[in-house]
Amino acid sequence: MKIYNTLLASRKLEDVAPLDGRTVRIYTCGPTVYDHAHIGNLSSFIFADTLRRAVALSGHHVQHVMNYTDVDDKTIRRSRMEFPDDTPEEALKLLTDRYIGLFNNDLERIGNELTPITFVRATDAKTIWGMKDLITKLHEKGFAYIADDGVYFSIEAYKKSGKTYGQLLAVNAENTSEARIQNDEYDKESVHDFALWKKQKPGEPAWEFTLGGQDLTGRPGWHIECSVMSRQELGQPFDIHTGGIDLTFPHHENEIAQSTALEDDPVMARIFAHNEHILIDGKKMSKSLKNFYTLEDIISHGFDPLAFRLKILQSHYRSQVNFTWESLEAAQNLLNNLRAWADQKHQKAAYNKEASAPYADGFRAMLAAAGDDLDTPKALHSLTDLANKGEASGVEPEKFQALLNLIDRLFGLQLGNRPDITHAQKDLIAEREQARTAQEWQKSDDIRDKLKQQGVAVRDTANGPVWYRA
RNA sequence: GGCGCCUUGGCGGAGUGGUUACGCAGAGGUCUGCAAAACCUUUUACACCGGUUCAAUUCCGGUAGGCGCCUCCA
Numbered sequence: 001m002k003i004y005n006t007l008l009a010s011r012k013l014e015d016v017a018p019l020d021g022r023t024v025r026i027y028t029c030g031p032t033v034y035d036h037a038h039i040g041n042l043s044s045f046i047f048a049d050t051l052r053r054a055v056a057l058s059g060h061h062v063q064h065v066m067n068y069t070d071v072d073d074k075t076i077r078r079s080r081m082e083f084p085d086d087t088p089e090e091a092l093k094l095l096t097d098r099y100i101g102l103f104n105n106d107l108e109r110i111g112n113e114l115t116p117i118t119f120v121r122a123t124d125a126k127t128i129w130g131m132k133d134l135i136t137k138l139h140e141k142g143f144a145y146i147a148d149d150g151v152y153f154s155i156e157a158y159k160k161s162g163k164t165y166g167q168l169l170a171v172n173a174e175n176t177s178e179a180r181i182q183n184d185e186y187d188k189e190s191v192h193d194f195a196l197w198k199k200q201k202p203g204e205p206a207w208e209f210t211l212g213g214q215d216l217t218g219r220p221g222w223h224i225e226c227s228v229m230s231r232q233e234l235g236q237p238f239d240i241h242t243g244g245i246d247l248t249f250p251h252h253e254n255e256i257a258q259s260t261a262l263e264d265d266p267v268m269a270r271i272f273a274h275n276e277h278i279l280i281d282g283k284k285m286s287k288s289l290k291n292f293y294t295l296e297d298i299i300s301h302g303f304d305p306l307a308f309r310l311k312i313l314q315s316h317y318r319s320q321v322n323f324t325w326e327s328l329e330a331a332q333n334l335l336n337n338l339r340a341w342a343d344q345k346h347q348k349a350a351y352n353k354e355a356s357a358p359y360a361d362g363f364r365a366m367l368a369a370a371g372d373d374l375d376t377p378k379a380l381h382s383l384t385d386l387a388n389k390g391e392a393s394g395v396e397p398e399k400f401q402a403l404l405n406l407i408d409r410l411f412g413l414q415l416g417n418r419p420d421i422t423h424a425q426k427d428l429i430a431e432r433e434q435a436r437t438a439q440e441w442q443k444s445d446d447i448r449d450k451l452k453q454q455g456v457a458v459r460d461t462a463n464g465p466v467w468y469r470a
Numbered sequence: 471g472g473c474g475c476c477u478u479g480g481c482g483g484a485g486u487g488g489u490u491a492c493g494c495a496g497a498g499g500u501c502u503g504c505a506a507a508a509c510c511u512u513u514u515a516c517a518c519c520g521g522u523u524c525a526a527u528u529c530c531g532g533u534a535g536g537c538g539c540c541u542c543c544a
Contacts, residue, residue: 458509
Protein backbone atom coordinates (compact mmCIF):
# COMPACT_ATOMS: atom_id res chain seq x y z
CA MET A 1 0.00 0.00 0.00
CA LYS A 2 1.40 3.35 -1.04
CA ILE A 3 0.15 6.84 -0.32
CA TYR A 4 1.33 10.31 -1.29
CA ASN A 5 3.08 12.24 1.47
CA THR A 6 2.54 16.00 1.42
CA LEU A 7 5.57 16.73 3.62
CA LEU A 8 8.04 18.85 1.65
CA ALA A 9 10.83 16.44 2.50
CA SER A 10 8.88 13.73 0.72
CA ARG A 11 6.25 14.87 -1.78
CA LYS A 12 6.16 11.38 -3.16
CA LEU A 13 4.47 8.02 -2.70
CA GLU A 14 5.46 6.18 0.43
CA ASP A 15 4.85 2.71 1.68
CA VAL A 16 2.34 2.47 4.46
CA ALA A 17 4.25 0.29 6.88
CA PRO A 18 3.45 0.65 10.58
CA LEU A 19 6.12 2.52 12.50
CA ASP A 20 5.67 0.22 15.48
CA GLY A 21 5.64 -2.85 13.28
CA ARG A 22 2.08 -3.77 14.23
CA THR A 23 -0.53 -1.09 13.81
CA VAL A 24 -0.99 1.72 11.31
CA ARG A 25 -2.09 4.70 13.36
CA ILE A 26 -4.19 7.30 11.56
CA TYR A 27 -5.40 10.65 12.78
CA THR A 28 -8.06 12.54 10.86
CA CYS A 29 -8.88 16.18 11.45
CA GLY A 30 -12.60 16.14 12.05
CA PRO A 31 -15.27 18.79 11.62
CA THR A 32 -15.97 21.96 13.53
CA VAL A 33 -19.46 21.20 14.73
CA TYR A 34 -21.36 24.47 14.47
CA ASP A 35 -23.55 23.68 11.44
CA HIS A 36 -24.49 20.93 9.03
CA ALA A 37 -21.53 19.47 7.22
CA HIS A 38 -21.44 20.36 3.53
CA ILE A 39 -20.59 17.87 0.85
CA GLY A 40 -17.03 19.15 0.70
CA ASN A 41 -16.56 18.23 4.34
CA LEU A 42 -18.13 14.88 3.68
CA SER A 43 -15.87 14.14 0.73
CA SER A 44 -12.91 14.60 3.04
CA PHE A 45 -14.24 11.98 5.40
CA ILE A 46 -15.02 9.62 2.56
CA PHE A 47 -11.35 9.90 1.72
CA ALA A 48 -10.26 9.15 5.28
CA ASP A 49 -12.71 6.27 5.53
CA THR A 50 -11.56 4.75 2.27
CA LEU A 51 -7.93 5.16 3.23
CA ARG A 52 -8.53 3.21 6.43
CA ARG A 53 -10.40 0.51 4.51
CA ALA A 54 -7.58 0.16 2.00
CA VAL A 55 -4.88 0.03 4.65
CA ALA A 56 -6.82 -2.60 6.59
CA LEU A 57 -7.40 -4.67 3.46
CA SER A 58 -3.71 -4.49 2.66
CA GLY A 59 -3.22 -6.58 5.78
CA HIS A 60 -2.45 -4.10 8.55
CA HIS A 61 -4.09 -3.51 11.87
CA VAL A 62 -5.38 0.03 11.94
CA GLN A 63 -6.06 2.44 14.74
CA HIS A 64 -8.05 5.45 13.56
CA VAL A 65 -8.78 8.56 15.58
CA MET A 66 -10.90 11.52 14.62
CA ASN A 67 -11.66 14.65 16.57
CA TYR A 68 -14.59 16.99 16.85
CA THR A 69 -13.63 20.62 17.17
CA ASP A 70 -16.36 21.63 19.56
CA VAL A 71 -14.99 24.93 20.78
CA ASP A 72 -13.97 27.87 18.58
CA ASP A 73 -15.28 31.28 17.51
CA LYS A 74 -18.04 29.87 15.34
CA THR A 75 -19.35 27.28 17.76
CA ILE A 76 -19.37 29.84 20.55
CA ARG A 77 -21.08 32.55 18.53
CA ARG A 78 -23.72 30.18 17.26
CA SER A 79 -24.36 28.62 20.65
CA ARG A 80 -24.92 32.02 22.25
CA MET A 81 -27.39 32.88 19.51
CA GLU A 82 -29.36 29.68 19.75
CA PHE A 83 -29.24 29.12 23.49
CA PRO A 84 -29.10 32.61 25.01
CA ASP A 85 -30.75 31.52 28.24
CA ASP A 86 -28.19 28.86 29.08
CA THR A 87 -24.75 29.39 30.51
CA PRO A 88 -22.07 29.71 27.82
CA GLU A 89 -20.75 26.26 28.71
CA GLU A 90 -24.17 24.65 28.55
CA ALA A 91 -25.06 26.45 25.35
CA LEU A 92 -21.88 25.24 23.71
CA LYS A 93 -22.57 21.69 24.80
CA LEU A 94 -26.14 21.80 23.52
CA LEU A 95 -25.11 23.14 20.14
CA THR A 96 -22.15 20.86 19.55
CA ASP A 97 -24.02 17.78 20.77
CA ARG A 98 -26.67 18.49 18.19
CA TYR A 99 -24.26 18.92 15.30
CA ILE A 100 -22.11 15.98 16.31
CA GLY A 101 -25.25 13.85 16.15
CA LEU A 102 -26.15 15.21 12.73
CA PHE A 103 -22.61 14.77 11.50
CA ASN A 104 -22.44 11.15 12.59
CA ASN A 105 -25.76 10.54 10.94
CA ASP A 106 -24.41 12.02 7.70
CA LEU A 107 -21.33 9.81 7.89
CA GLU A 108 -23.47 6.71 8.26
CA ARG A 109 -25.66 7.68 5.35
CA ILE A 110 -22.71 8.17 3.00
CA GLY A 111 -21.48 4.72 3.95
CA ASN A 112 -18.63 5.58 6.30
CA GLU A 113 -17.90 3.16 9.11
CA LEU A 114 -18.06 4.71 12.56
CA THR A 115 -17.22 1.77 14.78
CA PRO A 116 -13.52 1.46 13.83
CA ILE A 117 -12.97 5.11 14.75
CA THR A 118 -12.16 6.55 18.15
CA PHE A 119 -13.85 9.94 18.33
CA VAL A 120 -12.46 12.57 20.66
CA ARG A 121 -13.83 15.97 21.56
CA ALA A 122 -11.63 18.98 22.07
CA THR A 123 -13.57 19.79 25.22
CA ASP A 124 -13.23 16.33 26.75
CA ALA A 125 -11.72 16.74 30.21
CA LYS A 126 -8.75 14.64 29.19
CA THR A 127 -8.09 16.83 26.17
CA ILE A 128 -8.41 20.05 28.12
CA TRP A 129 -6.01 18.77 30.74
CA GLY A 130 -3.56 17.70 28.04
CA MET A 131 -3.67 21.06 26.33
CA LYS A 132 -3.00 22.97 29.53
CA ASP A 133 -0.17 20.59 30.29
CA LEU A 134 1.44 20.99 26.87
CA ILE A 135 1.06 24.78 26.90
CA THR A 136 2.61 24.93 30.34
CA LYS A 137 5.60 22.91 29.19
CA LEU A 138 5.98 24.93 26.02
CA HIS A 139 5.94 28.06 28.15
CA GLU A 140 8.55 26.67 30.53
CA LYS A 141 10.89 25.95 27.65
CA GLY A 142 10.36 29.33 26.04
CA PHE A 143 8.26 28.20 23.08
CA ALA A 144 5.20 30.07 24.30
CA TYR A 145 4.68 33.58 25.57
CA ILE A 146 1.82 35.29 27.33
CA ALA A 147 0.22 38.29 25.67
CA ASP A 148 -2.72 40.44 26.71
CA ASP A 149 -5.31 38.28 25.03
CA GLY A 150 -3.80 34.85 25.48
CA VAL A 151 -0.84 32.58 25.00
CA TYR A 152 1.02 32.39 21.70
CA PHE A 153 3.46 29.99 20.16
CA SER A 154 6.80 31.55 19.27
CA ILE A 155 7.95 30.45 15.87
CA GLU A 156 11.21 32.24 16.39
CA ALA A 157 11.97 30.13 19.45
CA TYR A 158 11.02 27.02 17.54
CA LYS A 159 13.40 27.88 14.72
CA LYS A 160 16.17 28.73 17.15
CA SER A 161 15.88 25.26 18.60
CA GLY A 162 17.02 24.02 15.21
CA LYS A 163 13.72 22.80 13.85
CA THR A 164 12.00 23.78 10.65
CA TYR A 165 8.82 25.80 10.56
CA GLY A 166 7.71 25.08 7.03
CA GLN A 167 7.66 21.30 6.77
CA LEU A 168 4.52 21.35 4.66
CA LEU A 169 4.73 24.72 2.97
CA ALA A 170 7.74 26.92 2.45
CA VAL A 171 7.04 29.87 4.72
CA ASN A 172 8.75 33.17 4.06
CA ALA A 173 8.08 36.87 3.79
CA GLU A 174 7.29 36.75 0.07
CA ASN A 175 4.49 34.26 0.28
CA THR A 176 2.74 35.74 3.24
CA SER A 177 -0.46 37.21 1.95
CA GLU A 178 -1.42 40.85 2.33
CA ALA A 179 -4.62 39.76 3.99
CA ARG A 180 -2.79 37.92 6.68
CA ILE A 181 -0.57 40.86 7.48
CA GLN A 182 -3.54 43.20 7.56
CA ASN A 183 -5.50 40.81 9.74
CA ASP A 184 -2.65 40.58 12.16
CA GLU A 185 -4.58 42.42 14.81
CA TYR A 186 -3.69 40.32 17.79
CA ASP A 187 -1.04 40.98 20.28
CA LYS A 188 1.57 38.75 18.69
CA GLU A 189 5.28 39.19 18.35
CA SER A 190 5.35 37.95 14.80
CA VAL A 191 2.85 37.46 11.98
CA HIS A 192 2.98 33.68 11.91
CA ASP A 193 2.79 33.16 15.65
CA PHE A 194 -0.49 31.54 16.56
CA ALA A 195 -2.71 31.27 19.61
CA LEU A 196 -2.34 28.33 21.92
CA TRP A 197 -4.88 29.66 24.39
CA LYS A 198 -7.32 32.55 24.32
CA LYS A 199 -8.38 34.45 27.38
CA GLN A 200 -12.08 34.57 28.07
CA LYS A 201 -14.17 37.39 26.65
CA PRO A 202 -17.53 38.26 28.16
CA GLY A 203 -20.15 35.63 27.50
CA GLU A 204 -17.71 33.00 26.36
CA PRO A 205 -17.34 29.55 27.83
CA ALA A 206 -14.08 29.14 29.68
CA TRP A 207 -11.85 26.70 31.50
CA GLU A 208 -9.64 27.66 34.43
CA PHE A 209 -5.99 28.00 33.58
CA THR A 210 -3.09 29.55 35.41
CA LEU A 211 0.24 30.10 33.74
CA GLY A 212 3.26 32.03 34.95
CA GLY A 213 1.27 33.14 37.97
CA GLN A 214 -1.42 34.72 35.79
CA ASP A 215 -5.06 33.79 35.63
CA LEU A 216 -5.63 32.93 31.99
CA THR A 217 -9.06 31.38 32.30
CA GLY A 218 -10.29 30.94 28.77
CA ARG A 219 -10.28 28.38 26.00
CA PRO A 220 -7.82 26.51 23.80
CA GLY A 221 -6.66 27.63 20.39
CA TRP A 222 -7.52 25.54 17.38
CA HIS A 223 -4.21 23.89 16.54
CA ILE A 224 -3.33 22.71 20.02
CA GLU A 225 -6.34 20.39 20.11
CA CYS A 226 -5.08 18.11 17.41
CA SER A 227 -1.55 17.99 18.79
CA VAL A 228 -2.87 16.79 22.12
CA MET A 229 -5.60 14.45 20.96
CA SER A 230 -3.42 12.70 18.43
CA ARG A 231 -0.68 12.10 20.93
CA GLN A 232 -2.99 10.99 23.72
CA GLU A 233 -4.67 8.44 21.51
CA LEU A 234 -1.92 7.37 19.15
CA GLY A 235 1.41 8.36 20.59
CA GLN A 236 4.06 10.14 18.59
CA PRO A 237 5.16 9.91 15.91
CA PHE A 238 2.21 8.13 14.40
CA ASP A 239 1.77 6.92 10.83
CA ILE A 240 -0.69 9.01 8.85
CA HIS A 241 -2.30 12.37 9.44
CA THR A 242 -5.18 13.16 7.09
CA GLY A 243 -7.21 16.24 6.34
CA GLY A 244 -8.44 18.50 3.59
CA ILE A 245 -5.83 20.26 1.46
CA ASP A 246 -6.67 23.57 3.08
CA LEU A 247 -5.51 22.26 6.45
CA THR A 248 -1.98 21.81 5.16
CA PHE A 249 -1.17 25.34 6.17
CA PRO A 250 -1.34 26.71 8.73
CA HIS A 251 -3.20 24.09 10.74
CA HIS A 252 -0.99 21.06 10.21
CA GLU A 253 2.18 23.10 10.10
CA ASN A 254 1.31 24.53 13.49
CA GLU A 255 0.42 21.12 14.85
CA ILE A 256 3.86 19.90 13.87
CA ALA A 257 5.51 22.85 15.58
CA GLN A 258 3.59 22.33 18.83
CA SER A 259 4.01 18.61 18.83
CA THR A 260 7.73 18.57 18.14
CA ALA A 261 9.01 21.67 19.95
CA LEU A 262 9.78 19.66 23.08
CA GLU A 263 10.95 16.51 21.30
CA ASP A 264 14.23 15.45 19.82
CA ASP A 265 12.41 13.89 16.91
CA PRO A 266 10.93 16.65 14.71
CA VAL A 267 8.38 14.24 13.23
CA MET A 268 4.77 14.38 14.38
CA ALA A 269 3.41 11.98 11.81
CA ARG A 270 5.38 10.12 9.18
CA ILE A 271 2.90 10.81 6.40
CA PHE A 272 0.54 13.71 5.86
CA ALA A 273 -2.17 12.87 3.35
CA HIS A 274 -4.43 15.61 2.05
CA ASN A 275 -7.48 15.41 -0.14
CA GLU A 276 -8.28 18.04 -2.74
CA HIS A 277 -11.43 20.07 -2.59
CA ILE A 278 -14.52 19.43 -4.57
CA LEU A 279 -15.73 22.29 -6.70
CA ILE A 280 -19.28 23.33 -7.39
CA ASP A 281 -19.75 24.21 -11.04
CA GLY A 282 -16.04 24.81 -11.27
CA LYS A 283 -15.76 27.07 -8.24
CA LYS A 284 -14.70 26.53 -4.70
CA MET A 285 -17.58 26.03 -2.34
CA SER A 286 -18.09 28.95 -0.08
CA LYS A 287 -20.81 30.48 1.97
CA SER A 288 -20.33 33.84 0.30
CA LEU A 289 -20.93 32.35 -3.15
CA LYS A 290 -23.86 30.39 -1.72
CA ASN A 291 -22.77 27.39 -3.73
CA PHE A 292 -22.47 24.82 -1.00
CA TYR A 293 -24.71 21.82 -0.58
CA THR A 294 -25.47 19.52 2.28
CA LEU A 295 -26.42 15.88 2.22
CA GLU A 296 -30.03 16.97 2.73
CA ASP A 297 -29.85 18.86 -0.56
CA ILE A 298 -28.66 15.73 -2.30
CA ILE A 299 -31.45 13.68 -0.81
CA SER A 300 -34.09 16.26 -1.59
CA HIS A 301 -32.96 16.21 -5.21
CA GLY A 302 -33.89 12.53 -5.19
CA PHE A 303 -30.40 11.08 -5.01
CA ASP A 304 -29.05 8.37 -2.78
CA PRO A 305 -26.27 9.40 -0.36
CA LEU A 306 -24.32 6.43 -1.62
CA ALA A 307 -24.49 7.85 -5.13
CA PHE A 308 -22.59 10.80 -3.73
CA ARG A 309 -20.04 8.43 -2.25
CA LEU A 310 -19.65 6.75 -5.62
CA LYS A 311 -19.29 10.12 -7.30
CA ILE A 312 -16.44 10.99 -4.93
CA LEU A 313 -14.76 7.62 -5.43
CA GLN A 314 -14.95 8.07 -9.19
CA SER A 315 -12.20 10.64 -9.08
CA HIS A 316 -8.83 10.58 -7.41
CA TYR A 317 -8.60 12.13 -3.96
CA ARG A 318 -5.74 14.38 -5.01
CA SER A 319 -7.56 15.92 -7.93
CA GLN A 320 -10.36 18.41 -7.71
CA VAL A 321 -13.75 16.96 -8.43
CA ASN A 322 -16.28 19.17 -10.09
CA PHE A 323 -19.66 18.51 -8.55
CA THR A 324 -22.66 19.01 -10.80
CA TRP A 325 -26.11 17.55 -10.56
CA GLU A 326 -25.63 15.97 -13.95
CA SER A 327 -22.55 14.14 -12.80
CA LEU A 328 -24.33 13.02 -9.65
CA GLU A 329 -27.09 11.60 -11.82
CA ALA A 330 -24.50 9.60 -13.75
CA ALA A 331 -23.18 8.23 -10.47
CA GLN A 332 -26.69 7.36 -9.33
CA ASN A 333 -27.31 5.44 -12.55
CA LEU A 334 -24.09 3.56 -12.15
CA LEU A 335 -25.01 2.73 -8.57
CA ASN A 336 -28.38 1.42 -9.72
CA ASN A 337 -26.67 -0.79 -12.26
CA LEU A 338 -24.27 -2.14 -9.67
CA ARG A 339 -27.18 -2.86 -7.37
CA ALA A 340 -29.00 -4.73 -10.11
CA TRP A 341 -25.87 -6.81 -10.54
CA ALA A 342 -25.60 -7.42 -6.79
CA ASP A 343 -29.25 -8.44 -6.60
CA GLN A 344 -28.45 -11.38 -8.84
CA LYS A 345 -27.03 -13.13 -5.82
CA HIS A 346 -30.59 -14.00 -4.83
CA GLN A 347 -31.31 -15.54 -8.20
CA LYS A 348 -29.26 -18.66 -8.52
CA ALA A 349 -31.84 -20.36 -10.70
CA ALA A 350 -30.96 -18.05 -13.51
CA TYR A 351 -27.23 -17.88 -12.98
CA ASN A 352 -25.47 -21.04 -12.02
CA LYS A 353 -23.55 -21.82 -15.12
CA GLU A 354 -19.89 -21.43 -14.41
CA ALA A 355 -17.39 -21.06 -11.66
CA SER A 356 -16.51 -17.65 -10.31
CA ALA A 357 -12.81 -17.75 -11.04
CA PRO A 358 -12.62 -14.27 -12.56
CA TYR A 359 -14.03 -12.83 -9.35
CA ALA A 360 -10.94 -13.48 -7.29
CA ASP A 361 -8.78 -11.80 -9.91
CA GLY A 362 -11.24 -8.96 -10.20
CA PHE A 363 -11.08 -8.13 -6.53
CA ARG A 364 -7.33 -8.47 -6.53
CA ALA A 365 -7.24 -5.79 -9.21
CA MET A 366 -9.44 -3.50 -7.14
CA LEU A 367 -7.20 -3.97 -4.14
CA ALA A 368 -4.07 -3.30 -6.16
CA ALA A 369 -5.53 -0.05 -7.47
CA ALA A 370 -6.65 1.02 -4.01
CA GLY A 371 -3.18 0.25 -2.72
CA ASP A 372 -1.63 2.52 -5.32
CA ASP A 373 -2.20 5.89 -3.70
CA LEU A 374 -5.87 5.09 -3.29
CA ASP A 375 -6.61 5.01 -6.99
CA THR A 376 -10.34 4.53 -6.55
CA PRO A 377 -11.24 5.46 -10.16
CA LYS A 378 -9.14 2.57 -11.36
CA ALA A 379 -10.50 0.26 -8.69
CA LEU A 380 -14.03 1.14 -9.72
CA HIS A 381 -13.10 0.37 -13.28
CA SER A 382 -12.26 -3.16 -12.17
CA LEU A 383 -15.54 -3.32 -10.33
CA THR A 384 -17.63 -2.30 -13.32
CA ASP A 385 -15.64 -4.71 -15.42
CA LEU A 386 -16.58 -7.48 -13.07
CA ALA A 387 -20.19 -6.41 -12.92
CA ASN A 388 -20.42 -6.43 -16.67
CA LYS A 389 -18.96 -9.90 -16.82
CA GLY A 390 -21.30 -11.13 -14.10
CA GLU A 391 -24.06 -12.20 -16.34
CA ALA A 392 -21.86 -13.75 -18.96
CA SER A 393 -19.70 -15.78 -16.61
CA GLY A 394 -22.38 -16.89 -14.20
CA VAL A 395 -22.84 -16.44 -10.52
CA GLU A 396 -22.26 -18.91 -7.73
CA PRO A 397 -24.35 -17.42 -4.96
CA GLU A 398 -22.01 -18.16 -2.08
CA LYS A 399 -18.90 -16.99 -3.81
CA PHE A 400 -20.82 -14.01 -5.10
CA GLN A 401 -21.88 -13.02 -1.60
CA ALA A 402 -18.30 -13.36 -0.39
CA LEU A 403 -17.15 -11.17 -3.25
CA LEU A 404 -19.77 -8.53 -2.53
CA ASN A 405 -18.67 -8.48 1.10
CA LEU A 406 -15.10 -7.80 0.06
CA ILE A 407 -16.19 -5.10 -2.35
CA ASP A 408 -18.20 -3.50 0.43
CA ARG A 409 -15.24 -3.56 2.76
CA LEU A 410 -13.28 -1.59 0.21
CA PHE A 411 -15.83 0.82 -1.23
CA GLY A 412 -18.57 0.93 1.39
CA LEU A 413 -21.26 0.93 -1.28
CA GLN A 414 -23.38 -1.61 0.60
CA LEU A 415 -23.94 -3.92 -2.32
CA GLY A 416 -23.74 -7.08 -0.23
CA ASN A 417 -26.54 -6.48 2.22
CA ARG A 418 -29.36 -5.99 -0.25
CA PRO A 419 -32.43 -8.03 0.69
CA ASP A 420 -34.25 -10.54 -1.42
CA ILE A 421 -37.68 -9.80 -2.80
CA THR A 422 -40.71 -11.20 -0.96
CA HIS A 423 -42.23 -14.61 -1.43
CA ALA A 424 -45.36 -12.96 -2.79
CA GLN A 425 -43.26 -11.20 -5.41
CA LYS A 426 -41.50 -14.41 -6.30
CA ASP A 427 -44.88 -16.08 -6.68
CA LEU A 428 -45.94 -13.32 -9.02
CA ILE A 429 -42.87 -13.86 -11.15
CA ALA A 430 -43.59 -17.59 -11.30
CA GLU A 431 -47.20 -16.89 -12.15
CA ARG A 432 -46.10 -14.58 -14.93
CA GLU A 433 -43.84 -17.28 -16.30
CA GLN A 434 -46.78 -19.65 -16.48
CA ALA A 435 -48.82 -17.05 -18.28
CA ARG A 436 -46.00 -16.49 -20.73
CA THR A 437 -45.64 -20.18 -21.37
CA ALA A 438 -49.35 -20.27 -22.07
CA GLN A 439 -48.88 -17.20 -24.27
CA GLU A 440 -51.31 -15.20 -22.18
CA TRP A 441 -49.52 -11.96 -22.93
CA GLN A 442 -52.06 -9.63 -21.40
CA LYS A 443 -51.93 -11.43 -18.08
CA SER A 444 -48.17 -11.60 -18.06
CA ASP A 445 -47.88 -7.90 -18.83
CA ASP A 446 -50.35 -7.06 -16.08
CA ILE A 447 -48.28 -8.96 -13.56
CA ARG A 448 -45.16 -7.23 -14.79
CA ASP A 449 -46.86 -3.87 -14.27
CA LYS A 450 -47.97 -4.87 -10.81
CA LEU A 451 -44.44 -5.85 -9.85
CA LYS A 452 -43.10 -2.65 -11.26
CA GLN A 453 -45.42 -0.70 -8.99
CA GLN A 454 -43.75 -2.52 -6.13
CA GLY A 455 -40.37 -1.45 -7.43
CA VAL A 456 -39.44 -4.76 -8.95
CA ALA A 457 -38.73 -4.98 -12.67
CA VAL A 458 -38.45 -8.25 -14.53
CA ARG A 459 -36.53 -9.09 -17.62
CA ASP A 460 -36.61 -12.35 -19.53
CA THR A 461 -33.38 -14.07 -20.33
CA ALA A 462 -32.37 -17.33 -21.92
CA ASN A 463 -32.10 -18.73 -18.40
CA GLY A 464 -35.46 -17.49 -17.24
CA PRO A 465 -36.78 -14.32 -15.64
CA VAL A 466 -34.46 -12.09 -13.68
CA TRP A 467 -35.64 -9.29 -11.43
CA TYR A 468 -33.99 -6.09 -10.44
CA ARG A 469 -35.12 -3.08 -8.45
CA ALA A 470 -36.11 -0.18 -10.64
C1' G B 471 3.24 39.86 -4.78
C1' G B 472 4.98 34.27 -3.78
C1' C B 473 3.94 28.99 -4.91
C1' G B 474 1.41 25.20 -7.49
C1' C B 475 -2.19 22.78 -10.53
C1' C B 476 -5.55 22.14 -14.57
C1' U B 477 -7.59 22.46 -19.91
C1' U B 478 -9.45 15.11 -23.13
C1' G B 479 -15.54 13.22 -27.25
C1' G B 480 -22.88 15.56 -25.08
C1' C B 481 -21.46 15.12 -19.54
C1' G B 482 -17.97 12.97 -15.91
C1' G B 483 -13.23 11.03 -15.87
C1' A B 484 -8.52 7.75 -16.71
C1' G B 485 -4.32 7.12 -19.60
C1' U B 486 -0.34 6.73 -23.20
C1' G B 487 5.33 8.88 -27.68
C1' G B 488 2.82 5.03 -32.45
C1' U B 489 -1.97 0.03 -30.77
C1' U B 490 -6.78 5.62 -28.77
C1' A B 491 -9.78 3.27 -20.83
C1' C B 492 -14.15 3.33 -18.31
C1' G B 493 -18.90 5.29 -16.52
C1' C B 494 -23.39 8.14 -17.66
C1' A B 495 -26.31 10.00 -21.71
C1' G B 496 -27.77 9.66 -27.23
C1' A B 497 -28.38 6.76 -32.02
C1' G B 498 -28.76 2.07 -34.78
C1' G B 499 -28.82 -3.21 -34.48
C1' U B 500 -29.08 -8.45 -32.43
C1' C B 501 -32.29 -10.76 -29.07
C1' U B 502 -37.61 -10.64 -27.28
C1' G B 503 -44.73 -12.09 -27.91
C1' C B 504 -43.80 -7.00 -26.27
C1' A B 505 -40.35 -5.08 -23.09
C1' A B 506 -36.10 -4.86 -20.19
C1' A B 507 -31.30 -6.23 -19.52
C1' A B 508 -27.24 -7.89 -21.98
C1' C B 509 -24.34 -7.85 -26.28
C1' C B 510 -22.60 -5.50 -30.97
C1' U B 511 -21.96 -1.07 -33.67
C1' U B 512 -21.97 4.10 -33.56
C1' U B 513 -21.18 9.99 -32.59
C1' U B 514 -13.76 8.75 -34.56
C1' A B 515 -11.88 13.65 -28.22
C1' C B 516 -7.43 15.26 -26.37
C1' A B 517 -7.53 24.43 -25.51
C1' C B 518 -4.31 27.35 -29.08
C1' C B 519 0.63 28.38 -31.50
C1' G B 520 5.47 26.83 -32.28
C1' G B 521 9.53 23.17 -31.47
C1' U B 522 11.89 18.12 -30.76
C1' U B 523 10.79 13.32 -33.25
C1' C B 524 10.09 8.70 -38.49
C1' A B 525 5.72 9.61 -35.26
C1' A B 526 2.73 13.89 -30.00
C1' U B 527 -3.09 14.03 -27.11
C1' U B 528 1.33 12.16 -24.59
C1' C B 529 8.11 15.55 -24.34
C1' C B 530 9.88 21.08 -24.52
C1' G B 531 8.70 26.43 -25.00
C1' G B 532 5.08 30.07 -25.42
C1' U B 533 -0.29 31.99 -25.69
C1' A B 534 -5.25 31.95 -23.86
C1' G B 535 -8.68 30.44 -20.30
C1' G B 536 -9.75 28.24 -15.55
C1' C B 537 -8.63 26.65 -10.47
C1' G B 538 -6.24 26.22 -5.77
C1' C B 539 -2.89 27.50 -1.63
C1' C B 540 -0.24 31.49 0.81
C1' U B 541 -6.07 34.20 6.02
C1' C B 542 -11.11 30.95 9.08
C1' C B 543 -12.05 26.82 5.90
C1' A B 544 -12.65 19.55 4.42
